[in-house]
Amino acid sequence: MALHWKILIGLVLGIVVGIGINLFWTESTWEAIGVQEPATFLSATGPERVATETGDGVNAAAGFVAKSARFIRNANDFVGDLFMRLLRFIAVPIVLFSLIAGVASLNDTAKLGRIGGKTIGIYLTTTALAITVGLLLANIIGPGRGFREDVRTTLVESQAASAGEKIARAETRPTPWEVMLDIVPENPFAALAETQMLQVVCASLLVGVGLTLLPREKASPVVVLCESMTEVIIKIVHIVLALAPYAVFALIVPVLSDLGMEVLLNLLKYCVTVVLGLAIMIFIVYPTILRIFTRVPYRHFFWAISPAQLLAFSSSSSGATLPVTMECCEERLGAHDEVGSFVLPLGATINMDGTALYQGVAAVFIAQMYGLGLDVSDQLTIVLTATLASIGTAAVPGVGIIMLVIVLQSVNIPLEGIAVILGVDRILDMCRTMCNVTGDCMVCAVVADTENALEDPEKVRARYEEAQKRLDEYTREQEEFEKAAG
Numbered sequence: 001m002a003l004h005w006k007i008l009i010g011l012v013l014g015i016v017v018g019i020g021i022n023l024f025w026t027e028s029t030w031e032a033i034g035v036q037e038p039a040t041f042l043s044a045t046g047p048e049r050v051a052t053e054t055g056d057g058v059n060a061a062a063g064f065v066a067k068s069a070r071f072i073r074n075a076n077d078f079v080g081d082l083f084m085r086l087l088r089f090i091a092v093p094i095v096l097f098s099l100i101a102g103v104a105s106l107n108d109t110a111k112l113g114r115i116g117g118k119t120i121g122i123y124l125t126t127t128a129l130a131i132t133v134g135l136l137l138a139n140i141i142g143p144g145r146g147f148r149e150d151v152r153t154t155l156v157e158s159q160a161a162s163a164g165e166k167i168a169r170a171e172t173r174p175t176p177w178e179v180m181l182d183i184v185p186e187n188p189f190a191a192l193a194e195t196q197m198l199q200v201v202c203a204s205l206l207v208g209v210g211l212t213l214l215p216r217e218k219a220s221p222v223v224v225l226c227e228s229m230t231e232v233i234i235k236i237v238h239i240v241l242a243l244a245p246y247a248v249f250a251l252i253v254p255v256l257s258d259l260g261m262e263v264l265l266n267l268l269k270y271c272v273t274v275v276l277g278l279a280i281m282i283f284i285v286y287p288t289i290l291r292i293f294t295r296v297p298y299r300h301f302f303w304a305i306s307p308a309q310l311l312a313f314s315s316s317s318s319g320a321t322l323p324v325t326m327e328c329c330e331e332r333l334g335a336h337d338e339v340g341s342f343v344l345p346l347g348a349t350i351n352m353d354g355t356a357l358y359q360g361v362a363a364v365f366i367a368q369m370y371g372l373g374l375d376v377s378d379q380l381t382i383v384l385t386a387t388l389a390s391i392g393t394a395a396v397p398g399v400g401i402i403m404l405v406i407v408l409q410s411v412n413i414p415l416e417g418i419a420v421i422l423g424v425d426r427i428l429d430m431c432r433t434m435c436n437v438t439g440d441c442m443v444c445a446v447v448a449d450t451e452n453a454l455e456d457p458e459k460v461r462a463r464y465e466e467a468q469k470r471l472d473e474y475t476r477e478q479e480e481f482e483k484a485a486g
């Protein structure tokens, strides 16, 4: 079975189990087992955990089932975290080695400059386009118009602490000058150790350029080493990908089991607006750009990048998905290494179309909820600040909502509105991360094709399927051999 189907099955099963646990954990279950603080019950360990279980054994059976549900949730949380660690483990080395090898083999610094300019130009354009789609939809649908005041007050009160913490985090942000300065690492080893992706990209580019300036015989041992290390990391990515269907299941269960269904229903119109906007980007805007600028059919594109999309959805992190995104674009889409290893890490860090779209919708939603009008100049300010905010958003879960603070401040929308949308942030984060990763892959295809660095889609697919067939045959022979021997 093809990998993306396996991942999809893992995802669907995870959704079913997660929702099952969620439905089970109702107020009456908590009462029956005498748990006063459900959140602490779910996450507590040791003596704290005993203290949360103050039940008098009224309903031992319910207690047993609740504890089993907790075990399933926490075990999945653990497996998901383990998988994410594995992904993060490969993200830095794959960028470092493949970018150095790519730039050195390109041997053309002028071409490198052109690729860089093109990439950043398309990234900024698609991001501005995404916010425009978000703003248009939010103005037409009006998710915040007529929002019930009592619901708003309850949500603001219940989420006040968590929203306050997010607002405080946004307040300590660096200035744009500091952000730009920070791209150049003072210490490349610290950049590697601290996973500063833009700094790693900058350091790898410099080393790659340095290698192209050296005489061939001096440069080639390093280039060969980097090429071999890239192959090693790609092998690890294959192992990780084989685990992906199970990991996706594990990642999704805790998210859905903890999701407040009531909050989701209250904010349904808002969620639908965001998801509709993301769908327009993924299914209309990107295919149109691909059609205009490349010869890649959208079906092929979708087939090639679907494992990365599904993983982005499950993990809510374009940074952690990066190794898989690179594998999909280079092996399945056919983009050459020097393009993929430059465009994709850059995209994972600065290109966040989904996040920008979401920030646009959220700003209009909160303004509508408070009965504030946003005129054309306010909306243009949102386009500008959301573009910058999405660039500054780190590629990890839940940062989009922190950067939303900047967008709200720019047009004087009350920051406490963030508390209202906090409850559904994780689920929207999953959807916007999927859009972010799709956007990165689309730009990779455009840059590669316009630079003559994209293999013929038919050929890539035929090669991939041939390799898959050979692998299947090998596995079958192996099984037959073991049967005969056993």
Ligand code: ASP
Binding pocket: 316, 317, 318, 319, 352, 355, 393, 394, 395, 396, 397, 398, 399, 400, 401, 429, 432, 433, 436
């Ligand atoms: N989770 C998103 C990403 O990694 C960023 C965000 O919108 O919070 O792409």
